[in-house]
Amino acid sequence: MWRAFTRLIAITVESSSSAQGATPHRLLTQQFQAHSHQQINYLSLLNNRKMSSEKPKVVFVLGGPGAGKGTQCSKIVQRFQFTHLSAGDLLREERAREGSQFGQLIEDYIRNGQIVPVEVTCSLLENAMKNSGKTRFLIDGFPRNQDNLDGWNRQMDGKADMQFVLFFDCAEDVCVERCLGRGQSGSGRSDDNMESLKKRIQTYNNDSLPIIKFFEQAGQVKTIDASPDAEKVFEEVERVFLANGFQ
Numbered sequence: 001m002w003r004a005f006t007r008l009i010a011i012t013v014e015s016s017s018s019a020q021g022a023t024p025h026r027l028l029t030q031q032f033q034a035h036s037h038q039q040i041n042y043l044s045l046l047n048n049r050k051m052s053s054e055k056p057k058v059v060f061v062l063g064g065p066g067a068g069k070g071t072q073c074s075k076i077v078q079r080f081q082f083t084h085l086s087a088g089d090l091l092r093e094e095r096a097r098e099g100s101q102f103g104q105l106i107e108d109y110i111r112n113g114q115i116v117p118v119e120v121t122c123s124l125l126e127n128a129m130k131n132s133g134k135t136r137f138l139i140d141g142f143p144r145n146q147d148n149l150d151g152w153n154r155q156m157d158g159k160a161d162m163q164f165v166l167f168f169d170c171a172e173d174v175c176v177e178r179c180l181g182r183g184q185s186g187s188g189r190s191d192d193n194m195e196s197l198k199k200r201i202q203t204y205n206n207d208s209l210p211i212i213k214f215f216e217q218a219g220q221v222k223t224i225d226a227s228p229d230a231e232k233v234f235e236e237v238e239r240v241f242l243a244n245g246f247q
């Protein structure tokens with residue numbers, strides 16, 4: 001049945017532009033929701049370690065594709081005691097995992113610049129948090145839309161303390177240039193090309209920016225100008241962490 005489902009997804013992606021009033025994302029999500037309930041449980045079963053008794057502290061790291069989130073997270077990890085969890089990397093790992101039931105689904109979403117249903121992403125994040133045995137996390141590239149935010153609140157309610165959102169503010173043309181540069185220097189990513197990038201940017205503007213605005217209205221966003229070179233950007237980042245009590 002799952003194979004039939006993934007085939008259906010591929011067909012849906014191809015043909016959905018002609019479907020009346022239905023975006024590819026909506027169709028994919030509907031198909032996913034209709035079939036996912038039995039499939040998803042195994043992700044929860046992957047974890048068999050217990051989380052430490054201290055409630056984990058989480059910083060959400062957001063910004064456009066190529067804004068420099070991953071680059072800055074590596075620097076934060078070197079300077080402060082944080083564990084970096086990139087939602088995109090976890091999805092790519094799951095896609096590559098032999099026997100994964102979600103491989104094709106993840107690939108379809110990523111290539112189309114769309115956002116994977118939260119049940120998959122949030123389970124991967126929660127498992128990674130538990131398995132790390134650590135208590136301070138940078139959650140990079142998540143939550144990216146309302147579905148992500150709702151899913152996180154549902155699944156992680158009472159299990160983690162979100163400290164703030166680190167937002168890398170970066171002009172669209174700079175983001176595009178950086179992603180294409182990353183593709184040319186051998187990222188091997190199936191979405192570091194102009195065609196996927198257009199869709200990723202559209203998704204970012206339509207779905208992710210409203211989430212950043214939501215956090216901003218709640219006074220939870222620390223905005224960093226991501227346009228200077230990486231060292232300069234990190235000077236600002238470091239200031240934010242120090243000002244928020246991290247050593």
Ligand SMILES: Nc1ncnc2c1ncn2[C@@H]1O[C@H](COP(=O)(O)OP(=O)(O)O)[C@@H](O)[C@H]1O
Pocket residue numbers: 063064065066067068069070071072178179181182226227228229230231233
């Ligand atoms: N401040 C910066 N200035 C110039 N290039 C950068 C900067 N930060 C990151 N890059 C480069 O841009 C590309 C995207 O950075 P990355 O950290 O992977 O972004 P993201 O995780 O936001 O997608 C990489 O090739 C990286 O080396």
Ligand SMILES: O=c1ccn([C@@H]2O[C@H](COP(=O)(O)OP(=O)(O)O)[C@@H](O)[C@H]2O)c(=O)[nH]1
Pocket residue numbers: 063064065066067069086087088089091109110111113114115116117121140141142143144148191200
């Ligand atoms: O929570 C997430 C994070 C990533 N993605 C998918 O993974 C892609 C790459 O995300 P990543 O954060 O790795 O890269 P970025 O777009 O920020 O460069 C996105 O376009 C989405 O298709 C997703 O569906 N949910």
